[in-house]
Amino acid sequence: MKRRPLIRKFLYAVIGPLLVMGVLSFVLTAFLVNRFAEGERYDQLAREANIIKQAIEADTPIPRDIQGFLTTDGLTQRIGARGPAGRLPLLDDLKKEDVIEVQDERLLTYQLTVDGTRITTVRQAPLASSALDGVYIAIGLALLVTLLLASLLAYYMGRHLTRPIVTLRSVAQKIGAGETDVVLPARPKDEVGELIDAVDEMQTQLK
Structure with a gap:
């Protein structure tokens, strides 16, 4: 029982910084993954806007799986979905690549203007999508496994390092007893x- 406080301190000294570093690494990795995913999503929106442009120029149907809006002469029509666009923010205020909130949902937008017609493609933001859930779960599990292995290794090393000290304490008690x-x-x-060595020297002097 008397060995536990020292081992506990050793575990805190090892696991504490690892836990902080692990959490920071998880947050940073999730941030970088999201930024990369957003970049990929904007590239996808740009490709879809160009597909719409080509469909308009060739007077062919626009693929129904593309979500977006066409604005001509101040009138906006929805692409790939039904219903009016009245709940959307003003498309005139959007930048080429932008983020909007619609009914508590975070969306990425891309705008392309061709001969007075503004094409706006829309996709769900990566963090709002379940597509990255598996990535975050994998990162979290890797962090937990790493902390578990580090805890077991730290406990083993702590026992290995404190064992001579505990034995030496018993030796000192025997020397003190005569x-x-x-x-x-x-x-x-x-x-x-x-x-x-110091205890050995003390024992020699006592002899």
Whole structure:
């Protein structure tokens, strides 16, 4: 029981920084993954806007899987979905690549203007999509496994490092009780070994 506080301190000293670094790494990785996913999403929106442009120029139907809007002479019509666009923010205020909030949903938009017709393509933002859930779960599981293995390794190392100190404490108690021929533990080549040397020297002087 008396060994636990020292091991606990050792575990805190090892696991604490690892936990902080792990959480920061998770947040940073999630941020970078999201930024990369947003870049890919904007590229997809740009491709879809060009598909709409080509369909308009060739007077062919626009693919129904493309979500967006066509604005001509101040009138806006929805592409790929039914219903009016009245709940959307003013499309005139959007930048070429922008983010909007519609009914508490975060959307990415891309705008392309061709001969007075403004093409606006819309897609769900990556963080609002379940497509990245697997990535975040994998990162979280990797973090938990790493912390678990680090905890087990730290506990093993803590027991290995504190065992000579605990043995040395018992030796010191025997010397204090008057014993003059006490077997000292093995001497590692570190500060604990120097401490054992000091106890050995003390025992020699007492003899």
